[in-house]
Amino acid sequence: xDRIEFLEQISEIKNLIENVGGIIVSETVSEPxxxxxxxxxxxxxxxxxxxxxxxxxxxxxxxxxxHWSFSRDVMQTTIKAIPSxxxxxxAIYSGSLMWSLKTLASNIEYFTRFNPNGVVLRESCTVTExxxxxxxxxxxxxxxxxEIRMNLAAPTESKPIFxxxxxxxxxxxxxxxPSFDAxxxxxxxxxxxxxxxxxxxxxISESRDGLxxxxxxxxxxxxxxxxxxx
Numbered sequence: 001x002d003r004i005e006f007l008e009q010i011s012e013i014k015n016l017i018e019n020v021g022g023i024i025v026s027e028t029v030s031e032p033x034x035x036x037x038x039x040x041x042x043x044x045x046x047x048x049x050x051x052x053x054x055x056x057x058x059x060x061x062x063x064x065x066x067h068w069s070f071s072r073d074v075m076q077t078t079i080k081a082i083p084s085x086x087x088x089x090x091a092i093y094s095g096s097l098m099w100s101l102k103t104l105a106s107n108i109e110y111f112t113r114f115n116p117n118g119v120v121l122r123e124s125c126t127v128t129e130x131x132x133x134x135x136x137x138x139x140x141x142x143x144x145x146x147e148i149r150m151n152l153a154a155p156t157e158s159k160p161i162f163x164x165x166x167x168x169x170x171x172x173x174x175x176x177x178p179s180f181d182a183x184x185x186x187x188x189x190x191x192x193x194x195x196x197x198x199x200x201x202x203x204i205s206e207s208r209d210g211l212x213x214x215x216x217x218x219x220x221x222x223x224x225x226x227x228x229x230x
Contacts (some may be wrong), residue, residue: 001185002058003032004006009065015192016225021074024069033062033101039143042103044108047137050159052181056099063100064114066192069093081224085217092199095192097184098140098148104169107138115187126155127173136164139180142195143163150180158182161210163197175202177210189213191225 007029007126008013014024038057044046049057069177070078075093079086086092108132114133127136127149139161154160164175174197174207177183187193190203203221205212210216 001101002180003061006060006188009188012070013095013188017068017229019228020070021077022068022070025069026065028063029061030063031061032059033057037062037101041105043055044105045111045137050150050152050157050180052179053150054156056180057101063131064099065096065100065103066179067096067098069095070191078224082220084220090198090202091149092193094143094194094196094199096143096195097187097192098195100140103135103140111137112170120150121155122153123155125156125160125178127151127153129173132164132173136162138164140195142150144196146160148176148195163200165197174201174204175210176204182210186211186213188217190223191222193221210229 010027010029012028014027017024033060035054038054067080070093075091079088079091081134115135118137122131122135131153132138136148136149136151138147145166147166149162149164151160151162158181161177161180161183163174163176177186190211193199193203200211202217203211203213203215205215213222
């Protein structure tokens with residue numbers, strides 16, 4: 001996906017959300033970073049970022065902060081329109097996509113606190129409660145205080161993206177995508193449906209190892225948005 005295609009999809013999502021009564025809270029898409037900036041950050045972190053993440057930073061944008069929200073009335077209307085999987089406990093009320101080279105630069109000490117000896121690769125891509133921060137990179141913070149993280153310790157070329165809850169009773173960590181590119185692509189296909197995990201669970205598929213914009217629930221959600229744009 002190049003920058004033009006990315007911007008076109010953001011524009012389409014903006015229209016979809018506004019036409020059902022939603023509000024675009026932020027719409028930041030900066031210019032791309034240059035490769036030197038990324039390499040300096042990699043040296044500071046003592047890691048190599050996966051190629052797809054570097055591509056987005058250097059070809060799409062150094063910083064993205066897209067956020068939309070529904071009022072309570074619009075949220076209730078959505079629940080009534082898609083009762084097959086929505087209710088007041090998993091209501092869709094917002095959406096977002098964020099990453100920032102600047103924020104990463106300010107979080108180096110946070111990363112090295114859990115990785116004083118560098119990133120130690122795991123035997124599998126699994127992140128558990130015991131090793132949840134070791135070898136993982138916080139891409140962004142969710143408004144509720146949770147985090148979206150990249151598993152740099154996975155022994156694969158692609159680095160999985162997962163959701164880290166700050167108060168998960170069962171200690172579970174939920175994979176959102178097998179790679180950063182898949183994470184962005186699937187979120188765009190879902191109109192950036194909420195960053196909070198309770199909004200995303202209905203769209204997570206084991207067969208896709210995370211968010212699935214082609215799932216039954218996803219198609220119902222997108223059909224609901226598109227019917228106001230005809």
